[in-house]
Amino acid sequence: MSRILVAMSGGVDSSVAALLLKQQGHDIVGAYMKNWINEDNVLGHCPWMQDIEDARATAEAIGIEFRVVNLMQDYRRLVVDYLLDGYQRGLTPNPDVMCNREMKFGVFLNYARAEGFASVATGHYARRVERVAPNALSDPNALRATPSTFALLEGLDPNKDQSYFLALLAQAQLRDALFPIGHLAKPALRELAADARLPNARKKDSQGICFIGEVKMADFLRAYVPDHPGPIVRATDGRVLGEHRGLHYYTIGQRRGIRIPSNTDNEAYVVVGKRAADHALLVAFDGPAAPGLWTSEARVHSLSFIGDPLTAPAEIECRVRYRDPRVAITFTPDPGGPDTAIPPASARIRFATPQRALASGQIMALYRGEQLLGGAVFA
Numbered sequence: 496m497s498r499i500l501v502a503m504s505g506g507v508d509s510s511v512a513a514l515l516l517k518q519q520g521h522d523i524v525g526a527y528m529k530n531w532i533n534e535d536n537v538l539g540h541c542p543w544m545q546d547i548e549d550a551r552a553t554a555e556a557i558g559i560e561f562r563v564v565n566l567m568q569d570y571r572r573l574v575v576d577y578l579l580d581g582y583q584r585g586l587t588p589n590p591d592v593m594c595n596r597e598m599k600f601g602v603f604l605n606y607a608r609a610e611g612f613a614s615v616a617t618g619h620y621a622r623r624v625e626r627v628a629p630n631a632l633s634d635p636n637a638l639r640a641t642p643s644t645f646a647l648l649e650g651l652d653p654n655k656d657q658s659y660f661l662a663l664l665a666q667a668q669l670r671d672a673l674f675p676i677g678h679l680a681k682p683a684l685r686e687l688a689a690d691a692r693l694p695n696a697r698k699k700d701s702q703g704i705c706f707i708g709e710v711k712m713a714d715f716l717r718a719y720v721p722d723h724p725g726p727i728v729r730a731t732d733g734r735v736l737g738e739h740r741g742l743h744y745y746t747i748g749q750r751r752g753i754r755i756p757s758n759t760d761n762e763a764y765v766v767v768g769k770r771a772a773d774h775a776l777l778v779a780f781d782g783p784a785a786p787g788l789w790t791s792e793a794r795v796h797s798l799s800f801i802g803d804p805l806t807a808p809a810e811i812e813c814r815v816r817y818r819d820p821r822v823a824i825t826f827t828p829d830p831g832g833p834d835t836a837i838p839p840a841s842a843r844i845r846f847a848t849p850q851r852a853l854a855s856g857q858i859m860a861l862y863r864g865e866q867l868l869g870g871a872v873f874a
């Protein structure tokens with residue numbers, strides 16, 4: 496029996512993760528990560544206290560020890576600074592993906608190891624499966640010599656699959672990770688929670704970025720990133736249509752909040768790019784002809800693989816954002832390091848169908864069928 500630390504957010508998913516592990520007879524402890532407490536008091540709403548109380552009450556109902564682990568300094572450095580720095584550089588960062596790699600399966604996993612736990616479990620909808628080396632199946636000696644590797648599959652409930660957010664995990668992190676609810680559908684999970692009389696069985700699902708919670712990203716950025724006005728320029732003819740307060744408030748593909756009236760034909764403007772030289776926001780009428788809005792080929796960097804890296808061109812799939820369907824791609828890695836022992840860090844992606852609104856800094860998750868292969872960052 497191994498000791499497992501369950502990351503309990505106060506939500507129903509991680510509560511059922513803890514419940515199932517307990518029912519399976521594991522020695523478990525629940526822990527809430529205190530990442531962000533709205534210390535500067537810029538954001539009115541502050542749900543974290545309620546979340547801690549929900550997590551504590553649920554741990555008590557399950558009958559396990561509960562801790563609050565303060566990781567605020569690490570979170571500020573590893574997630575918030577990455578987020579603010581990204582926006583300041585005109586990128587579209589993804590703090591949820593980074594929170595998984597750097598916090599839950601980084602700092603928090605290290606804390607767990609130091610405290611004598613064998614693994615960290617979360618309430619993510621994803622499945623971890625063990626892959627035993629083929630030669631080890633028939634030869635017990637080989638089994639001992641070749642440690643098995645782990646693969647990550649999408650969560651079985653297609654409405655809830657969260658594998659996208661785990662795209663930048665490495666094998667060493669996955670080895671010590673458990674996803675006890677990845678095989679469940681949400682309605683069945685809520686039933687389990689109700690049957691066990693968990694106090695948060697009916698708590699509504701959390702929304703958006705872990706620490707910003709219910710607060711809009713624009714409000715958060717307004718508080719932390721100084722305004723930096725510039726022109727709003729029509730990409731098709733260079734005409735200046737107005738002024739914006741800062742490029743960080745906009746993402747390619749965005750239609751709301753541009754505040755430029757549409758023309759008489761009622762065509763709406765959409766953001767198609769950002770121009771660093773004069774800090775211009777580039778817009779165009781939304782449609783197949785909008786310059787820069789649709790992409791059939793892209794470059795990615797910071798390649799990360801869960802298993803063996805792809806070192807040769809491959810026909811695989813990818814997901815360019817959390818809720819999007821998988822799309823077929825041709826993946827062409829750049830050459831690796833000089834001795835080729837170093838896997839490639841960047842690649843060219845050719846999409847089978849053009850993709851709308853790909854932003855620099857956005858995370859792409861790579862798949863082969865339901866298996867998550869890894870991820871990368873759009874250049």
Ligand SMILES: Nc1ncnc2c1ncn2[C@@H]1O[C@H](COP(=O)(O)OP(=O)(O)OP(=O)(O)O)[C@@H](O)[C@H]1O
Nearest residue numbers: 502503504506507508509526527528617618619701
């Ligand atoms: N502050 C936190 N403390 C501990 N664990 C957390 C925290 N935030 C998130 N987690 C863990 O990460 C998982 C995924 O986080 P996410 O914010 O996507 O929650 P979710 O899918 O709504 O799950 P839940 O219903 O458990 O909140 C959670 O199930 C939980 O295990």
